[in-house]
Amino acid sequence: MATADARRTKFVLDEDRIPRAWYNIAADLPVPAAPPLHPGTGQPLGPADLAPLFPMALILQEVSQDREVAIPEAVRDAYRLYRPSPLFRAHRLEAALGTPAHIYYKYEGTSPAGSHKPNTAIPQAYYNKQEGVARLATETGAGQWGSSLAFAGALFGLEVKVYQVRASYDQKPYRRMLMESYGAQVVPSPSPDTSYGRRVLEETPDTPGSLGIAITEAVEDAVMREDTKYALGSVLNHVLLHQTVIGLESIEQMAMAGEEPDVIIGCAGGGSNFAGMAFPWVGRQLRGEGKYRIIAAEPEAAPSLTRGVFTYDFGDTGRMTPLVKMHTLGSQFIPEPIHAGGLRYHGMAPMVSHVKELGLIEAQSVHQVACFDAGVLFARNEGILPAPESTHAIKVAIDEALAAKESGESRVILFNLSGHGHFDLASYERYLAGGLEDYEYPAEKVATALADLPTVG
Amino acid sequence: MATADARRTKFVLDEDRIPRAWYNIAADLPVPAAPPLHPGTGQPLGPADLAPLFPMALILQEVSQDREVAIPEAVRDAYRLYRPSPLFRAHRLEAALGTPAHIYYKYEGTSPAGSHKPNTAIPQAYYNKQEGVARLATETGAGQWGSSLAFAGALFGLEVKVYQVRASYDQKPYRRMLMESYGAQVVPSPSPDTSYGRRVLEETPDTPGSLGIAITEAVEDAVMREDTKYALGSVLNHVLLHQTVIGLESIEQMAMAGEEPDVIIGCAGGGSNFAGMAFPWVGRQLRGEGKYRIIAAEPEAAPSLTRGVFTYDFGDTGRMTPLVKMHTLGSQFIPEPIHAGGLRYHGMAPMVSHVKELGLIEAQSVHQVACFDAGVLFARNEGILPAPESTHAIKVAIDEALAAKESGESRVILFNLSGHGHFDLASYERYLAGGLEDYEYPAEKVATALADLPTVG
Numbered sequence: 086m087a088t089a090d091a092r093r094t095k096f097v098l099d100e101d102r103i104p105r106a107w108y109n110i111a112a113d114l115p116v117p118a119a120p121p122l123h124p125g126t127g128q129p130l131g132p133a134d135l136a137p138l139f140p141m142a143l144i145l146q147e148v149s150q151d152r153e154v155a156i157p158e159a160v161r162d163a164y165r166l167y168r169p170s171p172l173f174r175a176h177r178l179e180a181a182l183g184t185p186a187h188i189y190y191k192y193e194g195t196s197p198a199g200s201h202k203p204n205t206a207i208p209q210a211y212y213n214k215q216e217g218v219a220r221l222a223t224e225t226g227a228g229q230w231g232s233s234l235a236f237a238g239a240l241f242g243l244e245v246k247v248y249q250v251r252a253s254y255d256q257k258p259y260r261r262m263l264m265e266s267y268g269a270q271v272v273p274s275p276s277p278d279t280s281y282g283r284r285v286l287e288e289t290p291d292t293p294g295s296l297g298i299a300i301t302e303a304v305e306d307a308v309m310r311e312d313t314k315y316a317l318g319s320v321l322n323h324v325l326l327h328q329t330v331i332g333l334e335s336i337e338q339m340a341m342a343g344e345e346p347d348v349i350i351g352c353a354g355g356g357s358n359f360a361g362m363a364f365p366w367v368g369r370q371l372r373g374e375g376k377y378r379i380i381a382a383e384p385e386a387a388p389s390l391t392r393g394v395f396t397y398d399f400g401d402t403g404r405m406t407p408l409v410k411m412h413t414l415g416s417q418f419i420p421e422p423i424h425a426g427g428l429r430y431h432g433m434a435p436m437v438s439h440v441k442e443l444g445l446i447e448a449q450s451v452h453q454v455a456c457f458d459a460g461v462l463f464a465r466n467e468g469i470l471p472a473p474e475s476t477h478a479i480k481v482a483i484d485e486a487l488a489a490k491e492s493g494e495s496r497v498i499l500f501n502l503s504g505h506g507h508f509d510l511a512s513y514e515r516y517l518a519g520g521l522e523d524y525e526y527p528a529e530k531v532a533t534a535l536a537d538l539p540t541v542g
Numbered sequence: 543m544a545t546a547d548a549r550r551t552k553f554v555l556d557e558d559r560i561p562r563a564w565y566n567i568a569a570d571l572p573v574p575a576a577p578p579l580h581p582g583t584g585q586p587l588g589p590a591d592l593a594p595l596f597p598m599a600l601i602l603q604e605v606s607q608d609r610e611v612a613i614p615e616a617v618r619d620a621y622r623l624y625r626p627s628p629l630f631r632a633h634r635l636e637a638a639l640g641t642p643a644h645i646y647y648k649y650e651g652t653s654p655a656g657s658h659k660p661n662t663a664i665p666q667a668y669y670n671k672q673e674g675v676a677r678l679a680t681e682t683g684a685g686q687w688g689s690s691l692a693f694a695g696a697l698f699g700l701e702v703k704v705y706q707v708r709a710s711y712d713q714k715p716y717r718r719m720l721m722e723s724y725g726a727q728v729v730p731s732p733s734p735d736t737s738y739g740r741r742v743l744e745e746t747p748d749t750p751g752s753l754g755i756a757i758t759e760a761v762e763d764a765v766m767r768e769d770t771k772y773a774l775g776s777v778l779n780h781v782l783l784h785q786t787v788i789g790l791e792s793i794e795q796m797a798m799a800g801e802e803p804d805v806i807i808g809c810a811g812g813g814s815n816f817a818g819m820a821f822p823w824v825g826r827q828l829r830g831e832g833k834y835r836i837i838a839a840e841p842e843a844a845p846s847l848t849r850g851v852f853t854y855d856f857g858d859t860g861r862m863t864p865l866v867k868m869h870t871l872g873s874q875f876i877p878e879p880i881h882a883g884g885l886r887y888h889g890m891a892p893m894v895s896h897v898k899e900l901g902l903i904e905a906q907s908v909h910q911v912a913c914f915d916a917g918v919l920f921a922r923n924e925g926i927l928p929a930p931e932s933t934h935a936i937k938v939a940i941d942e943a944l945a946a947k948e949s950g951e952s953r954v955i956l957f958n959l960s961g962h963g964h965f966d967l968a969s970y971e972r973y974l975a976g977g978l979e980d981y982e983y984p985a986e987k988v989a990t991a992l993a994d995l996p997t998v999g
Contacts, residue, residue, distance in 0.1 A: 090558065092619055092622070093557065093622075094557060094619070094622035094623060095557050095622055095623075097554055097556060097557075099554060100550065100551060100552050100554075101547065138974070162549055162551070164551075165549070165550075165551035165552055166551060166630075166925045167925070173623075177697070196925075197921075197925030197926050198925075199964070236925055239921075239922040239923075240634070240812075240923075240925070258967075259716065259964070259965075259967040259968075262967035262968070262970055262971045262974075263927065263964075263967060263970075265970075265971070265974055266918060266921055266927055266967070266970045266974065267921065267923060284571060414995065461723060463697075463726060464723055464724065465696040465698075465724060466696075467623065467651075467654075468623045468624070468654030468655075468693055468697070469654050470654070470720065480564060503563055507656070507716070507720075507964040507965065508716075508964065510715075510716040510719035510720060510723070511716075511719070513719055513722075513723045514719045514722070517719075517722055517723065539657075
């Protein structure tokens with residue numbers, strides 16, 4: 086079914102179409118995901134184990150089996166500042182590629198923080214505020230999550246402390262300044278502000294840091310202070326749940342466009358924007374309402390889904406988190422400082438890992454230079470300068486479009502453009518100057534890290 | 543008439559509501575504006591005088607008396623990448639101020655380049671391409687205009703050379719990188735690439751540059767090369783004309799909100815975003831369809847409308863442009879390096895100046911520190927981090943809202959948020975560190991510059 090206006094570029098929804106409930110994939114899965122375990126006892130975690138870190142509302146969402154979880158009105162009100170996000174048909178990119186494929190992208194960069202991350206930062210700040218929390222501690226890689234929590238903290242009147250991975254802190258000073266403009270306090274991680282940070286600094290003063298290290302620091306901060314809880318920007322079930330507004334809106338917008346996708350793509354670091362886009366579509370597929378190829382695009386430098394082991398591991402490097410069953414390169418593995426800082430993570434969201442094991446999604450790994458090629462081609466045709474993370478999805482979408490051209494078949498491609506690259510321009514400058522390098526899959530480092538996995542039970 | 547949903551925050555239009563014609567205020571004015579003059583003869587310019595600089599389609603728009611100028615379909619197609627732009631009701635800012643006023647803002651930062659400037663960059667690139675031009679030369683202050691022309695050049699396959707005011711080039715490296723990512727060539731102005739640039743560098747090697755100097759360089763570049771024309775991001779009638787999509791959409795969106803504005807505000811440097819917002823409303827007023835206070839917000843460091851002289855002057859410092867009748871501080875006046883680089887201009891669009899002389903609009907000047915105060919308050923409530931230029935409009939809007947609170951009256955305020963501040967974070971950092979200074983009105987420097995005005999006729 087073709088749309089009436091063949092040149093139609095944007096599919097926008099009015100704000101009364103912001104979803105009223107998040108979609109919980111747990112309700113539709115044929116096999117439940119393995120539970121998180123207490124690292125000391127090896128037993129499944131209870132709500133009380135998580136209470137020092139999270140407010141009870143989020144802990145209950147973490148284990149909920151309800152298909153729909155109502156979005157509080159105060160959260161929908163804050164979503165109105167930027168949601169629903171637009172869906173675009175990439176007419177100009179299609180023409181540049183000479184492909185018969187139709188390429189659509191959902192654009193999450195219209196949020197004030199510039200990515201999908203406020204979709205969960207806002208409810209996390211809201212629920213913490215509701216339960217009397219005064220201060221949040223968190224980590225950030227590329228800075229997308231930190232600036233989103235800083236923004237959400239400003240909206241709900243919470244103090245925010247951000248441990249920013251040092252490689253990103255140095256590469257992306259504007260991200261720090263944005264967080265500070267929203268009123269947050271930012272330190273490079275590892276930092277002297279935690280005992281774990283001090284230990285890492287002592288052992289490896291030149292470390293670029295990693296998400297795993299920064300998570301340990303933020304968790305330690307939250308555990309040590311009565312007024313503080315911890316907020317995580319990816320990986321956990323409740324985070325993925327909040328992100329499903331992306332996929333839910335995109336289902337409605339693809340219907341406006343009068344097309345069903347054949348392929349659905351998202352970049353995957355911790356897995357939250359990928360899951361946010363993919364899970365509502367996976368749910369449709371599980372209910373027999375459609376059939377799609379769904380692809381997670383991850384960096385060759387940290388390819389947990391394509392090369393990792395599916396097993397219990399820690400979410401952080403300092404081994405303070407629960408044990409979760411996921412695709413992991415080993416919690417002691419520290420990825421090379423690729424510019425897609427948000428994808429520099431040793432593991433993958435347990436629910437994304439589980440869905441991959443069930444054969445409901447695929448994964449591909451891609452090199453960063455090819456991703457920047459794709460990102461610049463995209464910018465010069467579609468206008469939006471993508472975040473380095475998002476270029477991984479663009480790269481795989483372009484490959485799909487070129488494959489369709491090669492085989493002469495029509496193909497409808499939908500990908501999530503998770504954010505803009507306004508704070509990543511130093512990476513683009515290096516790319517344009519030819520100074521960007523690819524990192525091969527670090528087989529030896531991964532083998533070492535995987536030899537050091539925790540023993541369970 | 544109140545809207546059904548009291549919390550409604552965003553008023554969005556579908557892309558088929560992108561205006562089909564620009565609004566030309568010349569058709570509705572009781573008195574025509576004074577014509578531009580040839581600097582050699584003192585006689586009104588003819589189309590042939592402008593032909594070395596601009597394509598004929600733009601020259602004809604410059605002098606058009608038609609109320610409506612049709613927007614070509616190829617331009618509307620490119621507008622679809624980001625237009626219509628959203629109108630927001632600033633519920634959270636109103637609550638933070640405790641004002642009974644209703645504050646609305648039209649947000650132009652959703653364009654790929656981050657400001658209103660693509661509204662004219664796109665048609666300028668289009669008309670040049672239509673007439674066989676291969677290359678455009680231009681100047682940029684804050685970088686908003688340069689990145690917009692770079693973006694438009696990429697869309698239509700034109701080379702773009704940008705002379706960026708040195709103060710901005712140094713303060714805002716990310717803007718340069720964005721232009722380069724779109725494929726443009728960027729040099730700091732004054733540059734060694736033009737004879738005028740070389741002369742200025744010789745006389746004042748430490749000059750921060752100015753828009754006036756950069757204009758001279760870009761004009762010289764265009765005049766010297768057969769394949770090149772010049773593109774200006776503000777001041778001229780055709781530029782203001784293209785920007786009227788802002789005001790035209792806002793009229794429709796205020797109707798959606800069920801309110802008529804009492805006060806309409808835009809920041810004014812060269813005058814294009816201000817005119818784009820204001821002129822369609824001025825037109826309504828001239829046709830007896832409404833009554834508004836319309837305020838141009840300008841910087842105290844370059845307050846042409848409030849403190850300048852209304853007379854014939856050059857648009858540039860090097861005296862290469864035609865003579866235009868406008869409010870000017872003298873074309874030899876170089877403003878202090880305030881962070882709102884886009885407002886660092888000695889003159890004002892002749893049509894804005896004329897409308898001010900006719901008493902159809904007001905003007906206010908504001909200091910930059912108070913503007914950053916307003917900008918940070920805005921960001922922490924509404925999420926969007928505004929461009930330093932746009933904070934001037936926010937500051938005046940907040941003053942209006944507080945005046946309404948003081949007098950206990952209701953007041954509907956509409957302002958144009960011309961762009962985001964993602965590339966201005968170094969300014970925010972200086973502000974947050976307390977390192978930002980105000981510049982008093984430079985009375986002596988202005989007096990010197992005004993003593994050096996050209997003689998006419």
